[in-house]
Amino acid sequence: MNALLPRPRATLAPGAVHVPDWLPVAEQRALVDACRRWAVGPVPMRHTRLPRGGVMSVQTVCLGWHWRPYAYTRTADDVNGQRVAALPAWLVEWGRRAVADAYEDPSAAADYTPDTALINFYDAAARMGMHQDKDERSSAPVVSLSIGDACVFRFGNTETRTRPYTDVELCSGDLFVFGGPSRFAYHGVPRVRPGTADPATGLSGGRLNITLRVTGLADGRP
Numbered sequence: 001m002n003a004l005l006p007r008p009r010a011t012l013a014p015g016a017v018h019v020p021d022w023l024p025v026a027e028q029r030a031l032v033d034a035c036r037r038w039a040v041g042p043v044p045m046r047h048t049r050l051p052r053g054g055v056m057s058v059q060t061v062c063l064g065w066h067w068r069p070y071a072y073t074r075t076a077d078d079v080n081g082q083r084v085a086a087l088p089a090w091l092v093e094w095g096r097r098a099v100a101d102a103y104e105d106p107s108a109a110a111d112y113t114p115d116t117a118l119i120n121f122y123d124a125a126a127r128m129g130m131h132q133d134k135d136e137r138s139s140a141p142v143v144s145l146s147i148g149d150a151c152v153f154r155f156g157n158t159e160t161r162t163r164p165y166t167d168v169e170l171c172s173g174d175l176f177v178f179g180g181p182s183r184f185a186y187h188g189v190p191r192v193r194p195g196t197a198d199p200a201t202g203l204s205g206g207r208l209n210i211t212l213r214v215t216g217l218a219d220g221r222p
């Protein structure tokens with residue numbers, strides 16, 4: 001990739017938009033600082049255990065609602081039983097701005113109120129297999145922000161976890177939004193590109209990905 005050439009925004013499929021260099025470095029740095037705090041607790045960042053005994057190679061901590069395969073709960077019963085940290089209002093605002101910018105539709109912002117964030121950390125060896133984000137009871141868009149090392153993000157189709165798919169390079173500061181007809185498309189991260197992070201973000205190695213989502217769950221708990 002030639003870092004001197006601007007990377008154009010791209011619509012990979014209807015509702016699936018990549019906006020390179022969306023988040024300025026100062027905000028990336030602020031988000032890295034916040035992620036460092038959230039990684040400590042009340043629920044520590046950990047490798048999620050899968051029901052069949054495996055563990056995910058990425059490490060995850062959640063805000064608002066706790067995700068485990070394959071449900072959302074308020075407390076992290078598969079970790080330490082604690083209630084997860086709240087999703088801060090500023091991150092909700094970033095989510096609104098992200099949707100409005102990706103869809104070039106200022107009115108999209110008002111309709112979007114994410115209530116959870118999944119924060120994933122990828123070391124050089126971590127990856128994520130093709131999957132759908134389908135534990136939400138809402139078809140509102142998923143907003144994805146990436147910081148640190150670049151990765152290959154594979155965005156596929158709603159029918160199968162195989163081809164046709166498109167590989168895009170997600171770099172630090174990039175925004176990817178998938179909603180509308182693409183909301184339930186399969187996607188994954190086949191590889192991270194170690195050593196490509198800009199130290200100015202405060203993350204010297206590895207990749208952070210933050211996805212904002214609307215769970216569609218009612219808050220019946222204290």
Ligand SMILES: O=C(O)CCC(=O)C(=O)O
Pocket residue numbers: 118120128133144153170187188189209211
């Ligand atoms: O790391 C990414 O870019 C994607 C993460 C993802 O698909 C997920 O958390 O469900």
Ligand SMILES: [Fe+2]
Pocket residue numbers: 131132133187
């Ligand atoms: Fe996902």
